[in-house]
Amino acid sequence: MANFQPQWTNKAVVKPSSIVDSGAKFSFAKDAPGETFGKLEKPIPPSNPYTSLTDDEAEHFLVHGWLKVEGGFHQKYIDEWLPDFWIRTGYDEQDKTTWKEEYLHVAHHRQARNEEFCPKAWSKIVDLCGGEKRIHETRERWIGDNFIVNFGSEARSKEDPASHPPQDKSGFHSDNDWYRSFLDSSSTAMTIVHCFTDIPKNGGGTWLCEDSMKGVCEKLYAHPEGLDPVIDTPVLCKHAKDCHNFTAVEAKAGDTFILHGLLPHTNSFNYKHYARIITNPHVTLKEPYNLNRGRGDGDYSLLEQVILRALGRTSIPEYHPTRPRMFWYPRNSAFKLNKVDDELARLKADRASRGMPETTIDSVYLGGEEVMKDFIKRNGYDLPFNKDIGLELRQHVA
Numbered sequence: 019m020a021n022f023q024p025q026w027t028n029k030a031v032v033k034p035s036s037i038v039d040s041g042a043k044f045s046f047a048k049d050a051p052g053e054t055f056g057k058l059e060k061p062i063p064p065s066n067p068y069t070s071l072t073d074d075e076a077e078h079f080l081v082h083g084w085l086k087v088e089g090g091f092h093q094k095y096i097d098e099w100l101p102d103f104w105i106r107t108g109y110d111e112q113d114k115t116t117w118k119e120e121y122l123h124v125a126h127h128r129q130a131r132n133e134e135f136c137p138k139a140w141s142k143i144v145d146l147c148g149g150e151k152r153i154h155e156t157r158e159r160w161i162g163d164n165f166i167v168n169f170g171s172e173a174r175s176k177e178d179p180a181s182h183p184p185q186d187k188s189g190f191h192s193d194n195d196w197y198r199s200f201l202d203s204s205s206t207a208m209t210i211v212h213c214f215t216d217i218p219k220n221g222g223g224t225w226l227c228e229d230s231m232k233g234v235c236e237k238l239y240a241h242p243e244g245l246d247p248v249i250d251t252p253v254l255c256k257h258a259k260d261c262h263n264f265t266a267v268e269a270k271a272g273d274t275f276i277l278h279g280l281l282p283h284t285n286s287f288n289y290k291h292y293a294r295i296i297t298n299p300h301v302t303l304k305e306p307y308n309l310n311r312g313r314g315d316g317d318y319s320l321l322e323q324v325i326l327r328a329l330g331r332t333s334i335p336e337y338h339p340t341r342p343r344m345f346w347y348p349r350n351s352a353f354k355l356n357k358v359d360d361e362l363a364r365l366k367a368d369r370a371s372r373g374m375p376e377t378t379i380d381s382v383y384l385g386g387e388e389v390m391k392d393f394i395k396r397n398g399y400d401l402p403f404n405k406d407i408g409l410e411l412r413q414h415v416a
């Protein structure tokens with residue numbers, strides 16, 4: 019097993035947050051220049067035309083905070099990557115009695131560069147970010163087979179979906195387990211959902227909560243000291259329970275959903291008792307968002323415009339983080355990495371049973387020192403541990 023696996027297994031005691039989600043209205047931007055108020059109704063056109071994004075898609079992303087790209091990635095990755103998924107889990111695709119858990123995250127063995135994996139989705143991602151020059155060169159530039167599978171269950175399939183409205187889900191969040199979150203943080207600039215199976219209605223597609231974006235941005239604005247993972251961030255999406263505008267991902271295999279990194283989302287129940295399989299990579303930018311662009315600062319990206327729109331602003335010159343930016347080892351990786359040894363053992367046993375050499379296993383963990391060095395960098399496993407919050411060693415449930 020790779021030597022970057024966390025050695026400590028006890029979850030640290032998390033200190034209680036000093037942030038209280040009172041539901042009270044924040045005193046919002048009372049000292050801000052009057053001319054910076056105004057709601058973006060339409061996207062601000064870029065200086066240079068988009069390479070792939072249509073005007074309608076730009077407007078959809080601005081208004082809703084997400085975009086669906088049909089056929090966003092290549093079918094060949096579904097064909098090549100899924101067979102090993104079943105071997106890695108020890109579950110039998112044809113025998114639902116072997117599906118021991120309702121919800122399952124697995125680790126990352128195979129990988130493909132974004133441009134090769136999902137050229138159609140990637141070209142739109144680049145446009146939404148304001149050009150490739152703004153995207154981090156290393157972090158999460160490769161897509162992996164770290165699947166998230168929502169199996170449902172026999173019991174779940176007998177329930178009435180209407181009895182579980184999205185407002186009842188307590189797990190709305192944005193993916194921010196590895197950095198101090200500020201209004202202008204672009205570390206998880208996007209959360210991507212690549213759909214490896216069809217996802218029908220009530221089939222466990224991710225819930226997206228569009229009208230909670232405003233509250234998230236207001237809370238981040240009100241806390242320029244930044245919110246730390248687990249300690250402070252739970253307040254960020256709590257107001258989703260009072261929201262009304264929810265969309266559940268429905269898709270054909272090969273479709274991609276692109277979510278603004280601040281868009282609250284959570285899993286939904288799968289009432290169809292089939293294996294709903296997705297991956298959930300991210301896009302990281304090189305620099306924080308610039309929410310006060312002037313002459314010579316380039317165009318506002320659509321990612322920035324979503325934040326401005328949520329706050330009813332055309333720029334936010336008075337916003338400045340008041341504590342250092344902090345970046346840590348990704349806390350939620352630990353429970354997936356703990357599965358790698360078992361998965362490799364099953365893959366080796368499978369190849370042996372078929373008289374095939376181990377070299378037919380495509381896994382970064384068997385790729386040697388150089389491959390592992392790159393893999394560690396791409397996934398932030400070289401960052402320091404945040405000892406105040408520990409590591410997440412339990413997979414969350416459906």
Ligand SMILES: [Fe+2]
Nearest residue numbers: 191192193283
């Ligand atoms: Fe998430």
